[in-house]
Amino acid sequence: xxxxxxGKEKEIATSQNLIELLKELDISESHIAIALxxxxxxxxxxxxxxxxxxxxxxxxxxxxxxxx
Amino acid sequence: xxxxxxxxxxxxxxxxxIVGTGKYKSFEETREAIAVSGAEVVTVAVRRIELDKTxxxxxxxIDPDKYTFxxxxxxxxxxxxxxxxxxxxxxxGLGDLVKVEVxxxxxxLFPDNEATLEASDILVKDGFTVLPYCTDDVxxxxxxxxxxxxxxxxxxxPIGSGLGIRNPYNIRLIQEAVxxxxxxxxxxxxxxxxxxxxxxxxxxxxxNTAIACAKDPIxxxxxxxxxxxxxxxxxxxxxxxxxxxxxxxxxxxxxxxL
Numbered sequence: 411x412x413x414x415x416x417g418k419e420k421e422i423a424t425s426q427n428l429i430e431l432l433k434e435l436d437i438s439e440s441h442i443a444i445a446l447x448x449x450x451x452x453x454x455x456x457x458x459x460x461x462x463x464x465x466x467x468x469x470x471x472x473x474x475x476x477x478x
Numbered sequence: 479x480x481x482x483x484x485x486x487x488x489x490x491x492x493x494x495x496i497v498g499t500g501k502y503k504s505f506e507e508t509r510e511a512i513a514v515s516g517a518e519v520v521t522v523a524v525r526r527i528e529l530d531k532t533x534x535x536x537x538x539x540i541d542p543d544k545y546t547f548x549x550x551x552x553x554x555x556x557x558x559x560x561x562x563x564x565x566x567x568x569x570x571g572l573g574d575l576v577k578v579e580v581x582x583x584x585x586x587l588f589p590d591n592e593a594t595l596e597a598s599d600i601l602v603k604d605g606f607t608v609l610p611y612c613t614d615d616v617x618x619x620x621x622x623x624x625x626x627x628x629x630x631x632x633x634x635x636p637i638g639s640g641l642g643i644r645n646p647y648n649i650r651l652i653q654e655a656v657x658x659x660x661x662x663x664x665x666x667x668x669x670x671x672x673x674x675x676x677x678x679x680x681x682x683x684x685x686n687t688a689i690a691c692a693k694d695p696i697x698x699x700x701x702x703x704x705x706x707x708x709x710x711x712x713x714x715x716x717x718x719x720x721x722x723x724x725x726x727x728x729x730x731x732x733x734x735x736l
Binding site for chain 2: 444452474476
């Protein structure tokens with residue numbers, strides 16, 4: 411299925427939910443947050459939140475920054 | 479000597495210097511600079527993970543047991559973006575102390591004050607401890623306090639400009655107008671800028687560029703630590719009044735008659 415992840419189209423092989431997606435993308439679950447179609451998904455619901463073709467997903471984390 | 483504390487919401491900090499984590503050459507340099515600065519609160523931005531790059535995180539270099547994170551909404555241009563960025567930061571485990579910043583102009587990076595007020599209001603109601611970056615406007619700062627912000631953070635000068643406090647009179651008026659802490663955010667360039675702000679009695683200073691972009695960031699981190707501390711001590715000690723004429727500091731009695 412095709413997803414838009416962080417602004418880029420991405421073909422996903424097997425993942426059915428957000429936990430599996432993180433594994434497939436090789437992203438550690440800790441210190442990240444996910445918005446699925448502009449809705450924030452609590453991390454406790456990563457395993458139970460399924461994904462489908464055409465979904466838009468934002469995966470964010472902390473980076474160095476000050477202002478602006 | 480009993481030191482004073484920076485109190486923000488229900489948190490207290492010994493250091494009155496808050497530092498940013500951007501623009502350093504490496505995560506190692508970031509770690510060393512913030513350690514030398516003595517800061518207890520460090521601000522971080524929230525951004526998309528880069529999918530095809532190595533995923534080393536800045537969080538591996540900042541011990542969460544040692545520092546309090548202050549996720550910021552840098553780069554946000556709307557209320558919605560700022561609110562969601564804070565909510566994502568909380569979900570990512572960065573806590574509920576946030577620096578709200580809604581930029582209104584690309585060239586000056588001046589904040590959109592109306593949007594900042596609206597975003598702050600929403601975030602306070604959502605349980606965040608909100609520190610808003612704003613212009614040095616007395617009325618706005620009073621409104622930010624009214625909606626429940628834990629501090630106000632007026633800029634000294636544009637972000638990254640290093641111009642120092644452009645309008646010390648406005649900062650003084652803000653200090654008188656609000657009861658929450660006043661933290662200078664952005665525009666400090668030198669240790670003397672930092673000292674001067676602290677001597678005026680502001681409660682703290684947030685800076686990034688002045689340290690990170692100095693020729694030697696580690697030395698500057700130490701200089702800023704000392705400047706903030708000495709400025710604060712000077713404020714607490716109370717300066718002498720300015721006088722036009724000289725006053726001798728040696729005794730006038732017992733002068734030798736030659």
